[in-house]
Amino acid sequence: MSLELVDVRKSYREPGGALLPVLNVPHFKVNEGEQVALIGQSGGGKTTLLNVISGITRPDSGKVIVGGVNVTELPEPARDRFRAERIGIIFQTFHLLPAFTAIENVMLGMAFSGKQSRSYAEELIELVGLKSRMNHKPGQLSVGEQQRVSVARALASRPRLMLADEPTASVDLANQDNILMLLREACREKNVSLLLVTHSKDVSSQFERIEKLSEFNQIEVHA
Amino acid sequence: MNLVSIAYKSMKQRWLPSFLTCLSVALGVALMVAVLVLNNVVTTMFQQTGSGYDLVVGPQGSATQLILSTIYRIDSPIENLPWRYYQEWLEDPRVEHAIPFNLGDTTQVGDFPIVGTTPQYFLVEYADGKKFRVGTDEFGLRGTWDAVIGSEVARKNGWKKGSKFKMIHGGQDDHVHDEEFTVQGVLEPTGTPNDKTAFVHIDGFFQMSDHSQPIRDAIRFQANFFKESEEEVIERYKDSIDEILKNEADPHHHAHGPIPDIQKEVTSILLVLKGNNLQRSNRAFIIQGELREGRRSQAVNPVLVMARLVKDLVGNIRLAFLYLTGLIIVVSGIGIFVSIYNSMSDRKREIAVMRALGARRTTVFSLILLESALICLLGGLAGLLLGHAMVYFAAPIIEARSGLLIDPLAFTLVEFIVIPILVAMASLVGFLPGLTAYRSDVAEGLQS
Numbered sequence: 144m145s146l147e148l149v150d151v152r153k154s155y156r157e158p159g160g161a162l163l164p165v166l167n168v169p170h171f172k173v174n175e176g177e178q179v180a181l182i183g184q185s186g187g188g189k190t191t192l193l194n195v196i197s198g199i200t201r202p203d204s205g206k207v208i209v210g211g212v213n214v215t216e217l218p219e220p221a222r223d224r225f226r227a228e229r230i231g232i233i234f235q236t237f238h239l240l241p242a243f244t245a246i247e248n249v250m251l252g253m254a255f256s257g258k259q260s261r262s263y264a265e266e267l268i269e270l271v272g273l274k275s276r277m278n279h280k281p282g283q284l285s286v287g288e289q290q291r292v293s294v295a296r297a298l299a300s301r302p303r304l305m306l307a308d309e310p311t312a313s314v315d316l317a318n319q320d321n322i323l324m325l326l327r328e329a330c331r332e333k334n335v336s337l338l339l340v341t342h343s344k345d346v347s348s349q350f351e352r353i354e355k356l357s358e359f360n361q362i363e364v365h366a
Numbered sequence: 367m368n369l370v371s372i373a374y375k376s377m378k379q380r381w382l383p384s385f386l387t388c389l390s391v392a393l394g395v396a397l398m399v400a401v402l403v404l405n406n407v408v409t410t411m412f413q414q415t416g417s418g419y420d421l422v423v424g425p426q427g428s429a430t431q432l433i434l435s436t437i438y439r440i441d442s443p444i445e446n447l448p449w450r451y452y453q454e455w456l457e458d459p460r461v462e463h464a465i466p467f468n469l470g471d472t473t474q475v476g477d478f479p480i481v482g483t484t485p486q487y488f489l490v491e492y493a494d495g496k497k498f499r500v501g502t503d504e505f506g507l508r509g510t511w512d513a514v515i516g517s518e519v520a521r522k523n524g525w526k527k528g529s530k531f532k533m534i535h536g537g538q539d540d541h542v543h544d545e546e547f548t549v550q551g552v553l554e555p556t557g558t559p560n561d562k563t564a565f566v567h568i569d570g571f572f573q574m575s576d577h578s579q580p581i582r583d584a585i586r587f588q589a590n591f592f593k594e595s596e597e598e599v600i601e602r603y604k605d606s607i608d609e610i611l612k613n614e615a616d617p618h619h620h621a622h623g624p625i626p627d628i629q630k631e632v633t634s635i636l637l638v639l640k641g642n643n644l645q646r647s648n649r650a651f652i653i654q655g656e657l658r659e660g661r662r663s664q665a666v667n668p669v670l671v672m673a674r675l676v677k678d679l680v681g682n683i684r685l686a687f688l689y690l691t692g693l694i695i696v697v698s699g700i701g702i703f704v705s706i707y708n709s710m711s712d713r714k715r716e717i718a719v720m721r722a723l724g725a726r727r728t729t730v731f732s733l734i735l736l737e738s739a740l741i742c743l744l745g746g747l748a749g750l751l752l753g754h755a756m757v758y759f760a761a762p763i764i765e766a767r768s769g770l771l772i773d774p775l776a777f778t779l780v781e782f783i784v785i786p787i788l789v790a791m792a793s794l795v796g797f798l799p800g801l802t803a804y805r806s807d808v809a810e811g812l813q814s
Contacts, residue, residue, distance in 0.1 A: 190809075190813075191809075194808075194809050197722070199721070199722060199808045199809055199812075200808075200809050219726075219727070220726050220727075220728075223721070223724050223725065223726045223727075224724065224726075226722070226723075226724045227723065227724020227725075228724070232722055232723070234719075234722075234812065238715065238718075238719045238722075238812065240375075240716055240719065241379065242375040242376060242378060242379035243375055247367065247375070250367045251367060251372070251720070251723060252723055254367045254368075254372070254723070254725075255720070255723055255724035255725045255726075255729065256724055259367060296723075300723075300724070
């Protein structure tokens with residue numbers, strides 16, 4: 144599924160009342176099945192960009208077109224549904240729910256899309272190499288294992304677009320490559336477009352297409 | 367994975383506050399169940415007692431006092447009726463059984479009320495379909511100095527067949543009578559005031575000092591009661607009066623043996639009427655009307671009087687208890703609100719993650735309401751179980767003490783509406799935390 148941003152602008156209001164521009168993207172596109180590494184400095188608007196793409200945050204203006212659907216025009220419940228069905232998200236700090244086991248966290252990823260299947264969740268857990276630990280809670284898993292669960296959770300709703308926000312930032316170097324390989328393989332196998340945000344050159348160097356946020360986000364960066 | 371299982375897992379995650387709020391709801395509901403069951407027991411006890419008699423006939427005065435003294439033995443008798451009046455009822459063709467009752471004295475040990483009556487008292491039903499049963503083969507009360515005692519009297523005083531006891535005169539001097547009665551039987555528990563009563567043979571009761579009227583007072587009393595001249599009364603009891611006056615003139619004579627009818631009085635008379643239920647009701651209604659016109663006595667339906675008393679008195683106590691338990695449940699509701707509301711700041715991230723995974727605002731709102739409802743539901747169900755378990759364990763003790771059979775599984779109507787009320791309360795207390803979840807900012811929550 145392709146992704147296209149057209150004239151997307153987003154500002155936040157500062158405590159003093161002044162507007163702080165964060166995004167000003169005249170055009171940005173990811174083709175169907177393409178894998179893109181997006182690099183940028185801290186405070187450069189990377190997370191806001193992902194939130195705008197996923198429909199979590201509404202831009203002030205512009206279009207976010209995902210698979211031909213202008214997400215910005217959808218009312219909030221429809222955006223939620225669209226996100227649940229079409230977009231997978233991987234967070235830097237995993238955001239696994241501590242009360243749920245690994246398999247339950249994966250199933251939570253499909254709970255709001257109406258496509259629940261325990262066997263598929265088990266398949267994903269097996270895919271990330273955690274079959275023997277599927278009934279462990281996040282607190283009983285290592286950091287690397289937790290991120291692998293979050294990869295499985297992001298794939299659970301059978302998304303067409305994967306957004307990964309610094310997925311390897313919290314894991315050690317040994318796990319970094321494993322997780323990256325796992326994520327890229329899974330996306331390639333399922334023909335899922337991948338937009339991965341990172342500030343690590345080691346990570347970005349593994350992608351054929353690397354984009355610098357500062358090059359297409361036409362605002363002054365507040366580092 | 368559905369919303370219920372997600373809400374349940376959230377509760378489990380915060381198991382201590384969830385458990386404590388559940389417990390507070392459970393205790394409130396258990397208390398309510400216990401109050402309702404006990405209220406039913408008390409109401410049943412009050413309403414069934416005396417339901418075996420169609421009418422209680424007594425002197426003019428308070429109908430409630432007549433029933434409280436005759437059936438419940440918790441009030442003093444109004445006045446006396448002549449024995450001849452009781453005999454008239456015996457001969458009334460509408461009457462199946464007329465049982466004389468004499469009250470006022472108490473046992474020397476334990477201060478239990480004494481009833482002087484005839485053996486017939488034990489042969490009629492004391493409540494609908496319930497007859498007295500004794501541990502021994504016979505009811506006793508055959509001889510003048512025989513007694514039958516209630517189960518509670520036997521238990522507290524340690525009396526059994528063959529035990530002897532004296533009684534305290536219920537008049538103004540409160541002296542102990544010299545005469546002794548012998549226990550011939552112990553009643554099985556009935557759950558009525560009979561359990562706390564000692565029954566003595568009415569002949570023995572009359573033969574005790576101060577229990578028979580002085581002859582001149584008796585003549586005057588009868589004349590007044592039956593609207594006759596004293597001469598007419600004297601003529602009616604001529605032989606007895608001559609004998610009494612002769613004995614009074616003899617300084618060596620000691621009054622022992624049967625008391626002449628003219629000197630006998632009763633405090634009330636229990637009537638069981640002839641016919642089927644409808645006929646009995648009609649006859650009771652007619653008799654009540656007749657006595658109202660005659661104005662020398664009254665006839666009272668014990669069930670109606672007690673139903674009114676229960677409604678006025680016990681009903682209010684029940685209402686007060688229900689208000690109290692309702693208040694406890696409301697306080698529990700506030701506890702649930704505080705618990706969930708306080709957890710909202712900790713759950714900001716959890717809610718944001720679910721929203722990021724595609725959960726709608728209404729979904730996370732429902733999730734919080736569901737959690738509140740689950741706490742109320744689990745607490746409510748635990749409370750119902752706990753309440754009935756309490757009744758289950760208390761039932762044998764209450765039965766042993768009062769004879770009341772309590773069914774621990776007997777549900778009252780109020781219990782069936784407790785759960786819907788709790789769910790409504792859960793929706794109310796979960797609304798504000800739910801709204802917090804509804805309004806939460808996903809991007810901000812993910813950063814927290």
